[in-house]
Amino acid sequence: MLRDLPTVRGAILYESLKGGNVRCGLCERRCLIHPGERGFCQTRLNIEGRLYTLVYGAISALESRPIEIKPFFHFYPGSSALTFSTWSCNLTCPWCQNWHLSRKAPETKEARYITPEGMVALAREHGDQGLCVSFQEPTLLFEYALDVFKLGREYKLYGCFVSNGYLTLDALKMLKEAGMGAINIDIKGDEELYRVYLKGAKEEVIWRNAQAAKEMGLHVEMIHLIVTGLNDKKDKIERLIKKHLGTLGPETPLHFTRYFPAYDYHQQPTSIGIMEFAYETARDAGIYYPYLGNIPGHRYENTYCPSCGTLLIERSGYQIRGKWLKGKQCPRCQRELETIV
Numbered sequence: 001m002l003r004d005l006p007t008v009r010g011a012i013l014y015e016s017l018k019g020g021n022v023r024c025g026l027c028e029r030r031c032l033i034h035p036g037e038r039g040f041c042q043t044r045l046n047i048e049g050r051l052y053t054l055v056y057g058a059i060s061a062l063e064s065r066p067i068e069i070k071p072f073f074h075f076y077p078g079s080s081a082l083t084f085s086t087w088s089c090n091l092t093c094p095w096c097q098n099w100h101l102s103r104k105a106p107e108t109k110e111a112r113y114i115t116p117e118g119m120v121a122l123a124r125e126h127g128d129q130g131l132c133v134s135f136q137e138p139t140l141l142f143e144y145a146l147d148v149f150k151l152g153r154e155y156k157l158y159g160c161f162v163s164n165g166y167l168t169l170d171a172l173k174m175l176k177e178a179g180m181g182a183i184n185i186d187i188k189g190d191e192e193l194y195r196v197y198l199k200g201a202k203e204e205v206i207w208r209n210a211q212a213a214k215e216m217g218l219h220v221e222m223i224h225l226i227v228t229g230l231n232d233k234k235d236k237i238e239r240l241i242k243k244h245l246g247t248l249g250p251e252t253p254l255h256f257t258r259y260f261p262a263y264d265y266h267q268q269p270t271s272i273g274i275m276e277f278a279y280e281t282a283r284d285a286g287i288y289y290p291y292l293g294n295i296p297g298h299r300y301e302n303t304y305c306p307s308c309g310t311l312l313i314e315r316s317g318y319q320i321r322g323k324w325l326k327g328k329q330c331p332r333c334q335r336e337l338e339t340i341v
């Protein structure tokens with residue numbers, strides 16, 4: 001029976017309705033799921049009026065990776081995290097850079113089951129300092145992430161998510177309580193982009209969650225993929241920067257990443273000029289820690305002191321090449337950096 005598989009477990013966040021229907025409460029799609037059917041993301045199945053996840057510990061990819069590659073630049077810099085994922089997604093980006101994982105429904109035979117104990121043991125064997133759910137939307141591994149983070153905390157392993165930010169506040173709160181210390185949230189663009197390309201998802205949910213995550217005490221970094229012909233106009237970038245500042249304040253890092261053609265979207269890679277425009281506009285607007293990504297060796301991958309401009313951390317291709325911070329302080333003007341954990 002399906003329910004006997006180790007990767008099939010009772011879902012935690014849902015509401016039972018009349019007629020055996022259920023309402024999933026894991027992400028803000030809040031799918032109404034009839035008996036025998038699955039939700040939008042294909043990872044949740046209604047079996048006889050109860051909701052099940054089909055991907056508990058069903059691991060599609062697994063690798064120890066530098067935390068900078070997520071990217072997190074202000075959370076345990078220089079550490080490595082055992083990073084893992086499952087299949088599928090709750091959004092539908094035609095330009096998805098990880099489509100080989102996110103566009104697959106979960107039945108795939110390529111998945112292997114790893115217990116939470118096994119995952120934590122692997123992290124310790126590899127010498128990692130943390131655990132990170134990434135590559136595809138980590139919200140879909142919710143029940144498993146709770147168990148892995150709780151166990152990881154006992155061994156002082158940090159937990160983090162690299163997410164599209166479309167989870168519910170209930171899910172976010174439970175992850176925080178289980179030991180998640182940081183979330184990197186991908187803000188894709190404005191309301192129109194979410195409506196047109198992401199099947200009616202809502203931009204405001206992402207900002208709401210980023211703000212709530214900060215208020216809960218999570219470390220937050222934002223990422224914005226600038227996609228040619230989609231969100232690479234100057235007025236759209238200026239609007240996003242304003243929204244970031246107004247919602248999350250100047251101390252929250254904002255990463256602009258360069259797009260390359262992938263999956264179902266084949267425009268040219270983002271121009272370097274527009275990437276630099278984004279960085280400089282963010283910096284001049286008052287964001288302390290803007291960054292560029294996917295342009296290895298660019299000077300805007302580095303961390304500079306927001307007060308005196310001194311180079312504090314030099315990076316190339318997500319590797320730290322040099323570090324001049326004294327603890328959390330700038331060696332020149334003694335300013336303390338707010339968000340280096």
Ligand code: SF4
Pocket residue numbers: 024025026027028029030031038039040041042043044090
């Ligand atoms: S996680 Fe989101 S997309 Fe998937 S079933 Fe639940 S509400 Fe629907």
